[in-house]
Amino acid sequence: MYGYEDKTYNEVLTQAVNNIEEINQAVDAICEKGYKNLYLVGTGGTYAMASPLSYLIKTNSTIPWYYEIAAELVTAKPKQLTKDSVVITASLSGTTVETINAAKYAKEVGATVIALVGEKECPLAEYADYVFENRTxxxxxLVEEIYIQYFALGARFMKNNGEFPEYEKFIDALKQMPEVLQKVREDNDERALAFAEKHKDTKFHMCVGAGNTWGETYCFAMCVLEEMQWIATKSIHAAEFFHGTVEMTEKDMSFMLFKxxxxxxxxxDRVEKFVRNYSDVVQVWDTKDYELKGVDPSVRGLVSPLVMAAQLERVSAHFEHVRNHSLEIRRYYRTVEY
Known part of the structure; x- marks a missing residue:
């Protein structure tokens, strides 16, 4: 497959799985000490990646939580962020300025900071109490390995709170992800290539999602199509689609639905039914299309963000190839002063 090495992919996801035991020890120590709330904090892609974790906690736990953009957290200085808070964040490079500033501010108020990074020898790690690295x-x-660790963190906090009876099955499912997601990538490769070839010159996409795949919808639209491919998009939550965005529906409008x-x-389903009546350009990316061998049916829905990320990576790779536009090129981000 273009732009893909299964050995490296397996190594990265396996390392994320291997970090779970250390994550459990950290969460157990925090819970034993006591805490008041969780802050899920990120910038750009890592903000989007925290969305499924926020949804997991929202729908399965009574733990107070807040979901924040790093730069806004620093400027707003939320009153609930105190010495009794736990901040969870991530940065592959560990050099994202906004995330570093948020971690620094959290430490200033006495909060406990957990950071996922590529290497521990990074600026973000200086302001974290617990650091989990994945050097490869x-x-x-990145997305899949962050999800594995974020979910392991959230699941452990909920378990220690006397909640989330699905804990064991869910953690077992996370441990299956290196093999499961590799199969997802393989199964979606041809379809992703066909989509990329069809849309290599499409100027605008409407991306619609909801629930625990909303973060992937937002991330793919902003981080991949806009940042990495310079293609204009709008990411819209399915619950909000009929309150404004619906009027943008036309026969040639490209819709991408993330189910x-x-x-x-x-x-x-409601959005799909509508747009298929009024647009000829509708693509559905559905996690139900994959077998997910070894994953207990009762927790299939909980790992949907991982499945969505794996299938969309194939789209990203093929866009890079057919459009002759490297995913690494930036005009402004980390290139000019702003």
Whole structure:
């Protein structure tokens, strides 16, 4: 497959799985000490990646949580962020300025900071109490390995709170991800190539998602199509689609619908039914299309963000190839002063 090495992919995801035991020890220590709330904090892609974790906690736990953009957290200085808070964040390079500033501010108020990074020898790690690294990680496998660790963190906090009876099955499913997601990538490769070839010159896409795949919708639209491919998009939550965006529907409007398997799926079904009546350009990326061998059916829906990320990576890679536009090129980001 273009732009893909299964050995490296397996190594990165396996390392994320191997970090789970250390994650459990950290969370157990935090819970034993006591805490008041969780802050899920990120910038750009890592902000999007925290979305499925926020949804997991929202739908399965009574733990107070807040989901924040790093730069806004620093400027707003939320009153609930105190010495009794736990901040969870990530940065592959560990050099994202906004995320570093958020971690620094969290330490200033006495909060406990957990950071996922590529290498521990990075600026972000200086402001973290617990650091989990994955040295082989890169942009083409980052999302899945972050999800594995974020989910392991959230699941452990919920378990220690006397909640989430699905814990063991869920963690077992996460441990299956290196093999499961490799199969997802293989199964979606031809379809992803066909989509990329069809849309290599399409100027605008409407990306619609909801629930635990909303973060992937937002991330793919902003981080891949806009940042990495310079293609204009709008990411819109399915629950909000009929309150404004619906009027943008036309015969040649490209719609990409991101369907998971949680409670919000009917929201996407509603949008799909509508846009298929008024647009000739509708693509559905559905996690139900994959077998996910070894994953207990009761937790399939919980791992949908991982499945969505794996299939969309194939789209990213093929866009890079057919458009002759490297995923690494930036005009402004980390290139000019702003």
């Amino acid at each position: 990680a890169s942009n083409d496998n 998971g398997e949680d409670e919000t799926r009917p929201l996407l």
